[in-house]
Amino acid sequence: MTTTTDTYLTRIGTLIRDARRHQGLTQSELADVLGTSQSAVARIEQGKQNLSLEMLARVGEKLDSEFVSLGHSGPQHLRIVGGRKLSGSIPVKTSKNAAVGLLCASLLNRGRTTLRNLARIEEVNRIIEVLTSIGVRVRWLPDSNDLEVVPPARLDLAGIDVDAARRTRTVIMFLGPLLAEYDEFRLPYAGGCDLGTRTVEPHLSALRHFGLDVTATHGFYESVVDRSRHPKKAIILTERGDTVTENVLLAAARYEGTTVIRNASPNYMVQDLCFFLQGLGVRIEGIGTTTLTVTGVGQVDTDIEYSPSEDPIEAMSLIAAAVVTGSMITVERVPIEFLEIELATLEEMGLTFDTTEEYLAQNGHTRLVDLTIHPGPLVAPKDKIAPMPFPGLNIDNLPFFALIAAVAEGTTMIHDWVYENRAIYLTELTKVGAQVQLLDPHRVMITGPTPKWRAAEVMCPPALRPGVVVLLAMLAAPGTSVLRNVYVINRGYEDLAERLNALGATIETFRDI
Numbered sequence: 001m002t003t004t005t006d007t008y009l010t011r012i013g014t015l016i017r018d019a020r021r022h023q024g025l026t027q028s029e030l031a032d033v034l035g036t037s038q039s040a041v042a043r044i045e046q047g048k049q050n051l052s053l054e055m056l057a058r059v060g061e062k063l064d065s066e067f068v069s070l071g072h073s074g075p076q077h078l079r080i081v082g083g084r085k086l087s088g089s090i091p092v093k094t095s096k097n098a099a100v101g102l103l104c105a106s107l108l109n110r111g112r113t114t115l116r117n118l119a120r121i122e123e124v125n126r127i128i129e130v131l132t133s134i135g136v137r138v139r140w141l142p143d144s145n146d147l148e149v150v151p152p153a154r155l156d157l158a159g160i161d162v163d164a165a166r167r168t169r170t171v172i173m174f175l176g177p178l179l180a181e182y183d184e185f186r187l188p189y190a191g192g193c194d195l196g197t198r199t200v201e202p203h204l205s206a207l208r209h210f211g212l213d214v215t216a217t218h219g220f221y222e223s224v225v226d227r228s229r230h231p232k233k234a235i236i237l238t239e240r241g242d243t244v245t246e247n248v249l250l251a252a253a254r255y256e257g258t259t260v261i262r263n264a265s266p267n268y269m270v271q272d273l274c275f276f277l278q279g280l281g282v283r284i285e286g287i288g289t290t291t292l293t294v295t296g297v298g299q300v301d302t303d304i305e306y307s308p309s310e311d312p313i314e315a316m317s318l319i320a321a322a323v324v325t326g327s328m329i330t331v332e333r334v335p336i337e338f339l340e341i342e343l344a345t346l347e348e349m350g351l352t353f354d355t356t357e358e359y360l361a362q363n364g365h366t367r368l369v370d371l372t373i374h375p376g377p378l379v380a381p382k383d384k385i386a387p388m389p390f391p392g393l394n395i396d397n398l399p400f401f402a403l404i405a406a407v408a409e410g411t412t413m414i415h416d417w418v419y420e421n422r423a424i425y426l427t428e429l430t431k432v433g434a435q436v437q438l439l440d441p442h443r444v445m446i447t448g449p450t451p452k453w454r455a456a457e458v459m460c461p462p463a464l465r466p467g468v469v470v471l472l473a474m475l476a477a478p479g480t481s482v483l484r485n486v487y488v489i490n491r492g493y494e495d496l497a498e499r500l501n502a503l504g505a506t507i508e509t510f511r512d513i
């Protein structure tokens, strides 16, 4: 009979084995430093040896490892052996942000929606949980990243998985699709990364044109639809936000009339959503501009397949990985039209790279290239680096410039005017040796090149991009670093550790016992 003790011993044994291999030690070598025999180490690793606390502490110390930290099993951590060059090629996956918009859009369709090549990421998992809880049939097709979604005739909105919904901000984009069919409904408040307050007011005021009235009470958006109200005049968005534009598109898609949206975001995820909606029969003019004219359809009952485009933010992350480790790598399937300003800025900093001829993404529209980064010295840009809604330097790419600035000669100012908290997290880079000074909650000054990257144990910042930035800095830092609780990274990147390992990185995932 297997007891709980056996299970613990086996799990501890496996962690010890992994940590030993990670350090490049044989069982005999570990046995030597522990003052024991190889067969004892073998038994420990197989979970067949009762371990004293003292022995556990010694093993942890010798393996320079946190693997025996006691706590609830759950959060995933990364152990990174840094200071190594990367090489080879890596394809960019499709974007989180298009995926979440498309999943919400699948609610518009009574038929079967198949989303091809979706990134298998935690954010998508949360939405799948929410969709499943309200009665939508969702399944990954065998051996693929293709997701099939079939909504029921009537959604079970009362059954919504509130916990899953609260872990993402995406549920706000259920408002647009739901208002076409439901006169009254409630949705949990939107959550997501901890980036400070993010307004939903632009969503609510834009959707009022379609009769939607929302009262926020007790953690829910209580929604009522007044069917006598229609978008008679152009909807002017007060912010050029991505998801607010998508929400209005989703509402307009089922409105049998013409909606004009001004100050619309022309960003990549909005374009993907527009192409998908066109596939459902919705007429949309002005894709890629700030004025969208949408003529909706009453009912949609069609089987549709769609493949979103590659993620410009993941592409930027991989470019940053090459730059910070001084490596030559080829990033394949880079959506070049959404990285032009980033690349122009990097060129001004001295980066050299080659690109192939352009080719089209699976969506038939987005222009891609393969991009080879050549390592070389960089200089700080003459002006501050600040984001703008598309077409501008992407707001989500800004944190990667903090990392790149840390390897460039001189001082760079990064100005994140968008998010209340995000720039603050960039100071975490000081833990691995970067010289980062916080001027105020929105501005950091980075002085490079970093004299000496050093390995460290860091709690992952509770925000996706700053989390990845710290991870990439750890790739540059010789020695073993630990990045704890990387859920936020998994929210937006599929198998990032494994994929970086395929380029020659040494990153191991582990959990507390």
Ligand SMILES: CC(=O)N[C@H]1[C@@H](OP(=O)(O)OP(=O)(O)OC[C@H]2O[C@@H](n3ccc(=O)[nH]c3=O)[C@H](O)[C@@H]2O)O[C@H](CO)[C@@H](O)[C@@H]1O
Pocket: 096, 097, 098, 100, 169, 197, 198, 199, 238, 239, 240, 241, 242, 243, 244, 269, 389, 395, 396, 418, 419
């Ligand atoms: C699922 C998805 O697609 N998420 C993206 C989307 O989130 P989303 O569309 O939800 O972004 P928000 O609406 O929260 O906007 C982000 C912040 O920018 C501010 N703001 C935005 C536009 C503008 O013209 N003026 C302005 O001040 C907002 O007040 C907010 O503080 O856009 C963000 C900004 O590009 C990205 O970081 C997110 O990755």
Ligand SMILES: C=C(OP(=O)(O)O)C(=O)O
Pocket: 169, 192, 193, 195, 396, 464, 465, 492
């Ligand atoms: C802030 C981000 O996304 P979200 O809107 O999902 O929080 C991001 O992708 O960096």
